[in-house]
Amino acid sequence: MPAATADAPFDFPTIHKSQLGNGLAVWSVQHGDLPVATMVLLVRAGSSTDPAGRPGLASLTGDMLDEGAGDRGALEVHDALARIGAQFDTEVGSDATFLTLTTLTKFRQHGLALLADMVARPRFDAGEFERVRHLRANRLRQLRDVPSATADRAFATAVYGDHPYGHLAIGTMAALEHMTLDDVRDFHRRAYQPANAVLIVVGDLSHDQARVEAAASFATWAAEPSAGLVAAPGIDATGHAAHRLLLVDRPGAAQSELRIGHVAVSRRTPDYHALVVANLVLGGQFVSRLNMNLREHKGYTYGARSWFEFRLGPGPFQMSASVQTEVTAQAIFEAVGEMVSLRGARPITASELETARATLTKGYPRNFETADQIARSVAQLALYELPDEYFATFVPRIAALQLGTVQDAATRNLHPERLVTVIVGDADRVDPSLGVLDLGPAFRIAAP
């Protein structure tokens, strides 16, 4: 087998920055030969800033932005997007909202104008609001039947309790029923402020062009200093779990959907790079221990994986798999066993470290192939306030990690004694087998 040789050097994207008079940061990256541009507008407000009693409000607000804006009604906004061949999505995450629009270079200014209308001048029409609310209610109804969505929602609540990280962006039916257009207007006023946002433009353009084009569309977005910005509450990093083992009944299900994890660390942890590497050994890719054991050796599942979700506040560590009903208890036993032994009986080996580091370092340029990839990566720097040279220093930082550092980070940040296990499956068939896990009786909950 031919060994891999040295790779060609790569120049990471250079980010240019300026600020408009209203406080909006404008970042740009010159990229590529294709006539394609991607714009991301990052707003520092997500589901973690949902007010108490209003889970889902950030997401509902995000949903309303393209339902009429500026001079255009709801259908007219989408007609305009279609006419420039735009790929457009609004993603409401835990800590931020991202509006991403890709279009052809010749339509770039038009795309920016549409984005500006949506964030600065949404119409928030009452009729459209009622329609969107009904669609969301139906979506929530349908999600009850999707095992993976049920497991995600139950897990978040089980480990975070009442903290906003305890619900997914879509929120809950109970809250949705009481949400009003005034709630949306108020959230928009307190979150969608130019100084609380960053506009990122990637394409075939200089920063001067980016600044001029951004100003043409966004300069009239007025700051409203009196509104008071939304903020996420603090969090107890040890979690709130009242139960260790939860079971959502899905009679007759062919598989059990599993989520096993606990509250872990924030994006700001000094262990970040070491934990990314450690997770690649445990469950971050195909050859990781979890997948090799549960899929390639046991055949219990189509795939098993694990991840740390690094957020502004302490995000979760999770292991996940959908496993054949008959082997539910064994699969949990094996997954927890892999996590426990990584901290003790089978520590990370030099060869595993080498594979994980190479995956990250040699594969890194792949994340900068398209304008969309670059814009989304740059948005992460903006959200987590990482330095401009972050991309260029990532590879040397990973390459410099020693085995002891990675092992130590894994041992300190993985907590078997805090694990919460959520099972969505056929309770009558699964429950009797769970005794071997020594987690006490399973606590049965309804699908959220």
Place this chain on the structure above:
Amino acid sequence: MEMRCERRVLDNGLSVLVHEDHGCPLVAVNLWYHVGSKNEQPGRTGLAHLFEHLMFEGSAHHDSSYFQPLQAAGAVLNGSTNADRTNYWEVVPTGAVELALWLESDRMGYLLPALTDAKFTNQRDVVLNERRQNYENRPYGRATMAMLAALYPPAHPYHWLTIGSADDLRATTLDEVKAFFARHYHPGNASLAIAGAIEPARAFALAEQYFGEIPAGPSRQVVTPPSFSPGSSRLVLEDRVELPRLYLAWHGPRMFAPGDAEVDLVADLLGNGKTSRLYKTLVYQRRVATEVAAFQQSRELAGFFQIVATAAPGHTLDELEAVIVEEVARLADEWPTPEELARVTAQAEAQFVYRLQTVGGFGGKSDQLNAYNIFLGDPAFFERDLARYLAVTPAEVAAATAQYLQSAGRVSVSVVPAGRLSLALADSEPAVVH
């Protein structure tokens, strides 16, 4: 706008396509075998896809996980099987091109000596779990099975889904798997695309170096579907769902055949995005549905057109069907407006540009070159492919709508909450899904 490509054919019949792009220090290796679930026999459905899994379990000169050396070199990789073809790809940093080609060549030439019963049994269990996860335990997951089974007669190779039936997967033997490899996995039934930061001369030399020694195989199996007269059927499936959903399907043109681009645009006009006619009527104005989609599925032997709509609470699938029939008739009778057609062709044109952004992976340039080469024998078809869409006129859209979506052979599948059969289209019969 074009996708440049050089092609050479090795003495053993392997097509080699090379596309140079130094935008990122990456090389995409993409290998298609012209075999899919259409090459299976009734009773052994699912074999082509199960076989794809075994391609990742090691070969004679590297008898362990295919993923390990590649992920350790910073590569990403995957494979997929559909009715017509099986593809395998790696996207590697420039220093690992030879590693990827060596591994692909070893499993093309020397898979069987390393194939054991233990690997076979393990991957059959994995595939059965893939089937449970993506079909059996997923809301509406069995609808497409019922739909295809009704559209095509049992002897037609599109009668079954690529995942296959669980009983067939359990009945498959290791000897059948080995025979499948011998029949379909050889250079003359394959196309290798190499795209990215590599000079063409070197790419061709490496292809010759690693694949040139593999012997040519038997001639390609040509699948001739049985002729049949399309019949109409109305089926119902009970499922663990909150809202009933209607699947309507018609026979459509084959991939790249006359009418194929036209019905693709019909799908966009009817069901792609909030400005489409069905979304506007069903979801936005009358609010009888929560979502709607339309698409043309172009396949090598035949195509089919689908409209899928989910009823809002309190509304029946009969109501949805009536609106759909009405909108289809309106498009056939009144033609799309020039502005409407300009909108969907602008979207199509932009999509073609976006398709030039990545060298590898599903849908990347290397994958597209192989698609054009395998199905048309013309890897440089990209530009003419786009031209098909730009040339479509309002009259052609209307004619294609009438020809395909007002034809007699229509299949409907109503998926309703368990115990609520009355929500199905009137006169529907229970579907039997294996």
